[in-house]
Amino acid sequence: MTPQIDLSADGFSAGTSPGVSLGEQLRRIRKAHGATQVALGLGVGVSTATISMWENGRRHPTGKHMAAVREFFGVLANISPIGAGSLGYDEFMIESRESIAKFVGTSADKIRIMIEI
Incomplete structure (x- = not known):
């Protein structure tokens, strides 16, 4: 079942459970859609290393990249x-x-x- 994550214009919101980081939400929705870090990186226009850093909380996606993530998963900004x-x-x-x-x-x-x- 796909996690109920809000891909609203300001980014991911904690729609899965309280205290879930943006990176963990990104990982969950990526896996729920069967996408690899490579596929998401290609779709968003960043490296696999960048996707990994987002998911591990070492970096955060810019607004432009969040819009690309939303588009990748088929959700309009x-x-x-x-x-x-x-x-x-x-x-x-x-x-x-x-x-x-x-x-x-x-x-x-x-x-x-x-x-x-």
Whole structure:
């Protein structure tokens, strides 16, 4: 099961449990998505060593890199978690589909999103 981590515009928030570091949250979401440090580094435009330093708390990603991390995991920076002030369901799905299509290099009409509850 994917950890419930808030990839909001200001970075990761402690959505997994109190006191979980940004680096640990990044590691958890990366592993939950089956991504390696190499793949995340390539997707974000940094070295594997940088990803390792982020995950171990020796360095922190810049705002630009956090935006790239959000895009890598298919979460738009301008979409807040569902709730007050967020996009409606339809807008959320349209923007998510467009973001995923851009990331994988195809058109949005070829992207299907399935939600399992």
